[in-house]
Amino acid sequence: MGIFQNIKSVSGFLLDQVIPPTCLSCTETVGNSAALCPNCWSSLTFISEPFCQTCGLPFDLEDDDNQVCGPCLKKTPPYSLMRSSLIYDEASRPMILSFKHGDQLDACPTFAKWLATADPSMFHDVDVVTAVPLHWLRLLKRRYNQSAMMSNALAKTQNLGAIPDLLTRQRNTASQGHLTRNQRRANVRGAFRMNPRYQAFVEDKVVLLVDDVLTTGATIEACCLALRNAGAAEVRVLTLARASSS
Numbered sequence: 001m002g003i004f005q006n007i008k009s010v011s012g013f014l015l016d017q018v019i020p021p022t023c024l025s026c027t028e029t030v031g032n033s034a035a036l037c038p039n040c041w042s043s044l045t046f047i048s049e050p051f052c053q054t055c056g057l058p059f060d061l062e063d064d065d066n067q068v069c070g071p072c073l074k075k076t077p078p079y080s081l082m083r084s085s086l087i088y089d090e091a092s093r094p095m096i097l098s099f100k101h102g103d104q105l106d107a108c109p110t111f112a113k114w115l116a117t118a119d120p121s122m123f124h125d126v127d128v129v130t131a132v133p134l135h136w137l138r139l140l141k142r143r144y145n146q147s148a149m150m151s152n153a154l155a156k157t158q159n160l161g162a163i164p165d166l167l168t169r170q171r172n173t174a175s176q177g178h179l180t181r182n183q184r185r186a187n188v189r190g191a192f193r194m195n196p197r198y199q200a201f202v203e204d205k206v207v208l209l210v211d212d213v214l215t216t217g218a219t220i221e222a223c224c225l226a227l228r229n230a231g232a233a234e235v236r237v238l239t240l241a242r243a244s245s246s
């Protein structure tokens, strides 16, 4: 194994000499591959406390009385906790989109590292790491599922088992960009099913679900419900980025 790793790192080194690596987010040349230039790095907003202890929504002010946000108090979400590494904004969007659409696949280990540090306590007792699935038609077109790639890389850093296809996507749901929150909910209702191969496995398990971006949470909640209905004891959610308000 050592020799292959050496060959890999030597070839990576040689490649870096021929084509200098560019920033994960812009066209700036950087010293190492899978890195950000200082400008892009400093414009990212990593999420830190205070945030809702359930859904991870960032709070503006430190307030000891409010550990949990209003919406979570009103209705218990189908996950036990959710965390995200970054705010989804002008600074993080280009980097995440170019990973999603294939030009920056080498960002994966860097993203896995950021996911791992969002809230290390959430890996405790996790039985399996999984991802929000793509419909097979979209998977064919895009060739890979960016969330499954991240969930595999993250699981490796935590010595956890990964089953990226624990869930299947039944319907190739329309793009959700232009839909309201309620329309998004309706759009994904029933779109996710437990993969029958893992039906017995998932019972009483603690599942960690990984996705790239959280917007309204409709997709993630539909996935959590499918896992809970299949018998999962608990679902936790980790996303690379999230909108700053929900």
Ligand SMILES: [Zn+2]
Binding pocket: 023, 024, 025, 026, 027, 028, 036, 037, 038, 039, 040, 041
């Ligand atoms: Zn840059």
Ligand SMILES: [Zn+2]
Binding pocket: 052, 053, 054, 055, 056, 057, 068, 069, 070, 071, 072
């Ligand atoms: Zn909340």
